[in-house]
Amino acid sequence: MSKIISISNQKGGVGKTTTVCSLAAGLKKKGFRVLMIDLDPQGNLGFSVGAETETCATIYDVLKGDVKTQFAIQKSDTADIIISSILLSGIELEFTNTGREFLLKEALKPILGFYDYILLDTPPALGILTINAFTASDTIVVPMLSDIFSLQGIAKLYEAVERVKKYCNPSLTISGILLTKFNPRTLLSREIRGTAELIAQDLNIPLFDSYIRSSVVISEAQSIQQNILDYSPKNNIAKDYLQFTDELLKKEA
Template sequence: MAKIISVTNQKGGVGKTTTTGAVAAGYKLKGYKVLCVDLDPQANLSFSAGAETEECPTIYEILKGEANTYFSIQKMDSFDIISSNILLSGIELEFTQTGREYLLKEALSSVKDKYDYIFLDTPPALSILTVNAFTASDFIIIPMLADIFSLQGIAQLSETIDRVRKYCNSNVKVEGIVLTKFNMRTVLSREIKGTAELIAERLNTEIFNTTIRSSVAVMEAQTNQLDIYNYSPKNGAAKDYMDLVEELIERGL
C-alpha cells in the first residue's frame, strides 16, 4: 500500500515541482514503484516528465468522474504520472458539492496498492486542490527558500494544515522542511535557517539535514524532459536530492 506524500508551498519559485520530480525519480532509481500526480494547472511536472497533457485524460477528468484513475496513468522513464492541464484552474468554481475535499483520496484508492509511493505536486496556492492533496496524504514535505518571504508564507500553510487535520485527515504528518537553492556560505542563509528551525517547531516538525544547492542543470534537465540523475548525475543538486531521498528512507518514509 502506497505512502502518499504531498510536496507543498503556496509560494511559487521555491523548487516545489523540482523537488517532487527529483525525489520521485530518486525513489524510482532505488527500485520502488512510484506514481506522481500533477495537481498544478500549470502542468510543469507533467511537461518536465515528458507526459501528454492534452490528448489524454488528466487529473481534471479524474476528479470530475469522467476518467478512470488507472487508465489515466502514463508510464514515463523517471516515474509513472497522472498529468494535469490548464482546465484544472477552474476546479474551485466547478466543485462546490459537499465532500469535495475527498475527491482525490477516493480517486487514488483504486491504485494505492499498485505503488510504494505516490507523490502529489500541489499548486502554489492554498486552494481546494491543496486541501484535497492534504486530505489524501500521509505525509507533507515543504520545500522552502532561505528568504524572509518564504518564512512569512509558512504561517498560512500551517493554518491550512491545521484545518485539514481538524476536519478531513487527522493523521497527516508534516515530515519536514527542505531548504532549496541554499547557499550555506551566505550569512543571510544561515540566519534564515535558524529562523526556519523555529517555524518547524511550530509545525511540530524539523528541517531536513539535507539542503539543496542551486543549479542551472536542474532547469536544463526539466527543459530536456529528463530527471536530474540522467541529465547530470555528477551535479551537486543531483547529489543533494539523492541525499534527501536517502534521509527520507532512513526516517522510515
Template sequence: MGKVIAVVTQKGGVAKTTTTNALAAGYVKKGFRVLCVDMDPQRNLSFSMAADLENSATAYHILRCEVRTQFAIQHTIISDLIASSPLLSSIDLEFTGKNRQFLLKQALEPIVDQYDYILIDSPPNLGILTVNALIASDYVIIPTLSDIYSLHGLVQVHETISFIKQHDNPNLTVAGVLFTRFNPYTRLTRSLLGAAEMVCGNLEIPLFETKIRNSISLTEAQNLQFNIMEQAKHSNGAKDYMALVDELLAKGV
C-alpha cells in the same frame, strides 16, 4: 500500501515541482514503484516529465469521475504520472458539493496499492486543489527558500495543514521543511537557517537535515526533459535529492 506524499506551500517558485520531479527520480533509482500526480493547472511537472499533454486523460478527468484512474496513468521518462490539465483551474467553480475536497483521495484509492510512493505536486495557493492533495496524503513536504518571506509563509501553510489534520485527515504528518536553492556560503542564509530552526521548533515541525543547493542541472533537467538521476547524476542537484531520499527512508517515509 503505498505512501502518499504531497509537496505543498502557497509560495510560488520555491521548487515544489523540482522537488516532486527529483524525488520521484530518486525513489525510482532505489527500485521503488512511483506515481506522480500533477495537481497544478500550470502543468509544469507534466511538461518536465515529457508527458503526453494532448490526448491523455488527466487529473481533471479522474476528479470528475469521467475516467477510471487506471486509465489516466502514463509511463514517462521519470516515473508513472497522472498529468494535469489547465481545466483543473476551474474546479473551484465546477465543484460545489460537500465532498469536493475528498475527490483526489477517492480517485487514488483503487490504485494506491500498485505503488510504493505516490507524489503529488500542487499549485502555489492553498485552494481546493491543494486541499485535495493534503487530504489524499500521508505526508507533506514543505519546500522553502532561504528568505524572510518564505519563513513568514511557513506559518500560513502550517495553519492549513493543522486545520486539515484536525477536521479531515488525522493521519497527515509533516515529513519536513526543505530548504531549496540553498547557498550555504552567505551570511543571510546562515542567519535565516537559525530563524527557520526557531520557527519550525515553535510550530513543532521538523526541518530536513538535507538542504538542496543551487544547481543549474535541476533547471536543465526540467526544461530539456531529462531524468536528472540518469543524465546528470553527479550534479549537486542529483546528489542533494538522493540524500533527501535517504533521509526520508531513514525516517520511515
C-alpha cells in the same frame, strides 16, 4: 499500500515540481514503484518528464469521474505520472458539492496497491486542490526558498494543515521543511536556516538536515525533459536530492 506524499508550499517558485520529479527519480532508482500526480493547473510536471499532454486523460478528468484513475496513468523515464490540465484552475467554482475535499482520496483508492509511493505536486495556493492533496496524503514535504519572505508563509501553511487534520485527515503529518536554492557558504543562508529552525521548533515542524543547492542544470534538465539524476548525476544538486531521498526514507521508516 502506497505512501502518499504532498509536496506543498503556497508560494510559487520554491522548487515543488523539481522536488517531486527528483524525489520520484531517487525513489525509483532504489527500486520503489512511484506515481507522480500533477495537481497544478500550469502542468509543468508533465512537461518536465516528457509526458503526453495533448490527447491523454488528466487528473481533472479523474476528479470529474469521467475517466478511471488507472486509465489516466502514463509511463515516463522518471516514474509513472498523471498529468494536469488548465481546466483545474476553475475547480473551486465547478466542484461545489459536499465532500469535495475527498475527491482525490476516493480516486486513488483503486490504485493504492500498485505503488509504493504516490507524490502529489500541489499548486501554489491553499485552495481546494491543495486541500484535496492534504486529505489524501499521509505526510507533507514543504520546499522553501532560503529567503526571509518564504519563512513568513510557513505559519499559514501550518494553519491549513491543522484545519485538514481537524476535519478531513487526522493522521496527516508534516515530514519537514526542505530548504531549496540554499548556499551554505553565505552568511545570509546560514542565518535563514537558523531562523527556519526556530520557526520549525515553534510550530513543531521538522527541518530536514538535507538542503538543495542552486544550479542552472535544473533548467537545462527540464528543457530537455529529463530529471536531474539522469541528466547530471554528479552535479551537486543531484547529490543533494539523493541525500534528501535517503533522509526522507529513514524518517518515514
